[in-house]
Amino acid sequence: MNRPSPHPAAPRGTEVTVAVCQIAPQVGDTTGNRRRIREAVRTAAERGAQVVVLPELAATGYVFTDAAELRTVAEPPDGDTIKEWEALAARHDLVVVGGFAERAEDGHVYNAAALVDPTGLRATYRKAHLWNGEKTWGFTPGDTPPPVIDTPHGRIGFMVCYDLEFPEWVRLAALDGAELLCGPVNWPLYPRPRGERPGEIVRVQADASVNRMFVAVADRTGTERGQDWLGGSAIIDADGYPVTALRLGEEAILTATLDLTEARNKAIGETNDVHADRRPALYARPAGERP
Amino acid sequence: MNRPSPHPAAPRGTEVTVAVCQIAPQVGDTTGNRRRIREAVRTAAERGAQVVVLPELAATGYVFTDAAELRTVAEPPDGDTIKEWEALAARHDLVVVGGFAERAEDGHVYNAAALVDPTGLRATYRKAHLWNGEKTWGFTPGDTPPPVIDTPHGRIGFMVCYDLEFPEWVRLAALDGAELLCGPVNWPLYPRPRGERPGEIVRVQADASVNRMFVAVADRTGTERGQDWLGGSAIIDADGYPVTALRLGEEAILTATLDLTEARNKAIGETNDVHADRRPALYARPAGERP
Numbered sequence: 001m002n003r004p005s006p007h008p009a010a011p012r013g014t015e016v017t018v019a020v021c022q023i024a025p026q027v028g029d030t031t032g033n034r035r036r037i038r039e040a041v042r043t044a045a046e047r048g049a050q051v052v053v054l055p056e057l058a059a060t061g062y063v064f065t066d067a068a069e070l071r072t073v074a075e076p077p078d079g080d081t082i083k084e085w086e087a088l089a090a091r092h093d094l095v096v097v098g099g100f101a102e103r104a105e106d107g108h109v110y111n112a113a114a115l116v117d118p119t120g121l122r123a124t125y126r127k128a129h130l131w132n133g134e135k136t137w138g139f140t141p142g143d144t145p146p147p148v149i150d151t152p153h154g155r156i157g158f159m160v161c162y163d164l165e166f167p168e169w170v171r172l173a174a175l176d177g178a179e180l181l182c183g184p185v186n187w188p189l190y191p192r193p194r195g196e197r198p199g200e201i202v203r204v205q206a207d208a209s210v211n212r213m214f215v216a217v218a219d220r221t222g223t224e225r226g227q228d229w230l231g232g233s234a235i236i237d238a239d240g241y242p243v244t245a246l247r248l249g250e251e252a253i254l255t256a257t258l259d260l261t262e263a264r265n266k267a268i269g270e271t272n273d274v275h276a277d278r279r280p281a282l283y284a285r286p287a288g289e290r291p
Numbered sequence: 292m293n294r295p296s297p298h299p300a301a302p303r304g305t306e307v308t309v310a311v312c313q314i315a316p317q318v319g320d321t322t323g324n325r326r327r328i329r330e331a332v333r334t335a336a337e338r339g340a341q342v343v344v345l346p347e348l349a350a351t352g353y354v355f356t357d358a359a360e361l362r363t364v365a366e367p368p369d370g371d372t373i374k375e376w377e378a379l380a381a382r383h384d385l386v387v388v389g390g391f392a393e394r395a396e397d398g399h400v401y402n403a404a405a406l407v408d409p410t411g412l413r414a415t416y417r418k419a420h421l422w423n424g425e426k427t428w429g430f431t432p433g434d435t436p437p438p439v440i441d442t443p444h445g446r447i448g449f450m451v452c453y454d455l456e457f458p459e460w461v462r463l464a465a466l467d468g469a470e471l472l473c474g475p476v477n478w479p480l481y482p483r484p485r486g487e488r489p490g491e492i493v494r495v496q497a498d499a500s501v502n503r504m505f506v507a508v509a510d511r512t513g514t515e516r517g518q519d520w521l522g523g524s525a526i527i528d529a530d531g532y533p534v535t536a537l538r539l540g541e542e543a544i545l546t547a548t549l550d551l552t553e554a555r556n557k558a559i560g561e562t563n564d565v566h567a568d569r570r571p572a573l574y575a576r577p578a579g580e581r582p
Contacts, residue, residue: 099566129568132560144571165501165565167458168574192532197488199500199531206497209490210456240490241483269423274456277420281436283459284575285466 016153018051018180018214019044019255021245022233027061030073034059034084037098040253045092047255050137050153053218054098056127056161056184057111063225067109067138074103077114077124085116091178093118095151097158098218099184101127101139108140113160113184115149123147127160128169145169148176161185163202164217174211175275179263181207181281187230189249198232201246209240212274213263221249238263307444309342309471309505310335311544313524313538315513318352321364325350325375328389331544333460336383338546341444344509345389347418347477348402348453354516358400358429368405368415376407378531384409386442388449389509390475393417393431399431404451406440414438418451419460430553436460439467452476456494458501464565465502470554474508477481480519480540488580489523492537502530504554505564512540529554 026035037058044052045102056062059081060073075081085096095117102112104123110126111134115269126142126259127134144168148157157178162182173181186201201217208215214237221231234242235256243256266275298335309318312331316324328349349352350372366372368441376387386408393403393415394559402425417433418425437460439448448469453462455474464472492508501508505528512522522540525533526547534547557566 032517127571128573132562135562141570143570145573161561162568166569166574167501168569168571169499171458172574172576196532198498202531203497203500204495205490206458206494209494241487241495243369269425271426274455278451278457278459279419279432279434280459282419282436283457283463285463 006142014261015259016050016256017048017051017255017257018216018235019049019054020053020216020218020233020235021275022219022231022250023055023058023255024184024251025055025058025061026224027063028284033061034081038084038088041088041096042103043253044255045094047253049094049255051095051097051156051180051216053182053184053216054096054184055218055220056099056113056186056221058098058184060263061224062186062220063227064133064137068103070109070137070139071103072174074101074109076103076105077121082114082116082121085114086120089116090118093152094127095153095156097156097182097184099160100232110142111139111160113158115147115151115156115158117151118180122149122151124138125158125160129162129166130240131140131162145195148173148178156182158184160183161187164207167207169209170207170211174213179260180214180216182260183215185217185219187219189228189230198230200241201232202232203214205236205240205242208236208238208252210274212238212266212268213257214260215237297553305552306550307341308339308546308547308548309344309507309526309545310338310340310525311344311509311524312346313510313512313522313541313543314346314349315542315546316346316349316352316511317515318354321351324352325372329375332379332383332387334544336385338544340546342388342447342471342507343476344386344473344507345475346509346511347475348392349389349475349511351389351521352515353477353511354518355424355428358560359419359430361392361400361430362394365392365400367396368395368412371408373405376405377411380407382542386444386447388473388475390451401428401433401449402430404449406438406442406447406449408442412444413440416449416451420457421454424452425525429548436579437464439464439469441512446470447473449473449475452478455498458498461498461502465504469504470551471505471507471549474506476508476522477509478523479511480521489521491521492523492525495525496527496531496533499527501565503529503557505529505549505551512542518545550554554560
C-alpha cells in the first residue's frame with residue numbers, strides 16, 4: 001500500500017489463511033511443548049488456517065544449560081516431533097512450519113526448521129546465522145540456503161530468527177520465488193525507546209517490502225529460565241505492513257487471510273520493480289577487496 | 292538499544308550534531324531553491340549542526356516536465372550550486388550532503404549527490420537505482436558504489452533515495468566503514484494503513500540496525516506540480532530507532548547529537564556482530580543460477 005502496485009485482481013481460490021502461533025515452550029518440558037503445539041495447531045485449524053507457523057525450537061524450548069542438555073532432546077527429522085507435525089498436517093489439511101533441534105546423521109546438532117504438509121515432511125532447513133548461546137550449546141551452523149517449497153497453499157520459503165536480519169539471505173528466498181517467508185523465531189525481550197515498535201519487527205517489515213513478499217513470523221512468549229521473550233509474532237503484507245494487530249508478549253494465535261499471488265508481482269509504481277531494479281553486477285565485490 | 296551492545300564509553304569530542312533539512316524545493320524556481328537551502332543551512336548551523344543533509348535534487352526541484360527542462364537546470368559539479376554549498380560549508384564550518392542534477396562531461400545527466408566540507412567538494416555520487424519518471428526525464432543511472440568519506444565530523448557514506456531500498460547497496464557503504472549514512476531523498480506521499488509509520492522510514496530503520504550504522508535522511512515536503520511529498524526526514528541511531536520526533540509533511544529542520552563512534556562497534560549481544568556474522572560465501576550465487 002505504500003506505493004501503488006498494479007496488482008491484478010485476485011482470481012478465486014488464491015487466498016490462503018496463515019496463522020502464527022505465539023506460544024510459550026519450556027525447555028525440559030517436551031511433553032508440555034508437544035501439547036502446546038497440538039493445541040495451537042488445532043486452534044489455528046479451527047480458525048481456518050492453511051499455513052501454521054510455530055516458533056523456533058518450539059518442540060524443545062530454547063534456554064539450554066549446556067550441550068549435554070541440548071543433545072538429550074535433539075531429534076532426527078524422522079523423530080517423534082516431526083512425525084507428530086506430519087500427523088497434524090494431514091489431520092487438519094494444512095502446512096506446518098516450525099523449529100526443532102535436529103540431531104543429524106553426521107553427529108551434529110542443528111537449530112533447524114521443518115516444513116510439513118499433508119503429504120509429510122517436505123523440507124528441513126538449518127539456521128545459518130547462530131545467535132549467542134546457540135554457539136556454546138553446540139549447535140552447528142547450516143550452510144544451505146533457505147528452502148522454497150511449492151505447497152498446496154502457496155510457494156513458501158523459511159528460515160530461522162537471526163537469519164532474518166541478513167537481507168542477503170532473505171533475498172535468496174525471495175529470488176527463488178517465495179510468496180510467503182515463514183520465520184520461526186525466539187526474540188529475546190530487550191529495552192527499546194518508548195512508543196517504538198520492536199526493531200525485530202521493523203526488520204522483517206523491511207524484508208517483506210524490499211522483496212514484495214509476505215512474511216509470517218511466529219515468535220515465542222513467556223519467560224524461560226529467567227529469559228524474557230518478546231512475543232512479537234507478526235504477519236506482514238507484501239508492502240511491509242502488519243495485517244493484524246500485534247499481541248506483544250501475550251499467548252496468542254494471529255491469523256490473516258492473504259492473497260499470496262500478490263507477491264508474484266514485484267512491480268511498484270509504473271516503471272519500477274523491486275527485483276528487476278536490482279543491479280547485482282554492482283553489488284558483487286571480490287573477496288578481500290575492502291578499502 | 293534493541294539489543295545490549297557493549298559500546299565503549301564515548302571519548303570526549305566524538306559527538307557530532309547532524310541536521311536534516313525538510314524543505315520544499317520547487318522545480319523551475321532555482322533562485323528560490325538556493326535561498327531555501329541557504330536559509331536551512333544557516334538555521335542548522337545556528338543549532339550547532341556539523342553535518343547538514345539536504346533532500347534529493349534540492350537545487351532544482353524534482354517534478355520535471357521532460358528531458359529538455361531537466362537539461363536546462365542540470366549543472367556540472369563545479370557549477371554555481373556546488374560552489375555555493377562549498378561557501379556555506381566553509382562559512383559555517385560544516386559538512387553538506389545534498390542532491391543536485393549533474394550535467395557531466397560525458398554528456399549524461401545524473402541524479403547526483405555531493406559531499407562538501409570546509410575544504411570544498413569531497414565527492415559526488417550518481418544514483419544507481421532510478422525511480423519512475425527519472426528514467427523518462429533522461430537521467431542516466433550511476434554505476435559506482437556509494438562513496439564513504441572521512442570528514443572532520445565522521446566517516447560519512449551517502450546515496451540517493453530509492454538506492455536505500457536495496458540492502459545490498461547499503462551494505463557496501465556499511466562495509467566500507469560508514470558511521471553515518473546520509474540519504475538525500477524525495478519520498479512521494481502514498482497511502483498507508485492507519486497508524487503505521489511510512490514504509491520508507493521503516494526501511495531505513497532496518498538499513499541502520501542490520502549494519503549498526505547511523506542514518507540521516509533528508510526528505511522534501513510540500514506539493515510540486517500536483518505531486519504530494521511525504522516529508523519523512525529522520526535521524527536513525529545505530530540500533531535502528533529514530534532519535535528525534537518525526538515531523539511528517541512539515542517544513543522542519545531536525546537535529547540530533549550523535550556519538551558516531553558507536554557505529555564502529557558492530558557487536559550485538561555477547562558473541563554476535565552484525566558484520567562478522569555475515570556469511571558472504573553463502574550469499575553469492577553464480578549468475579543465471581536461479582531454480
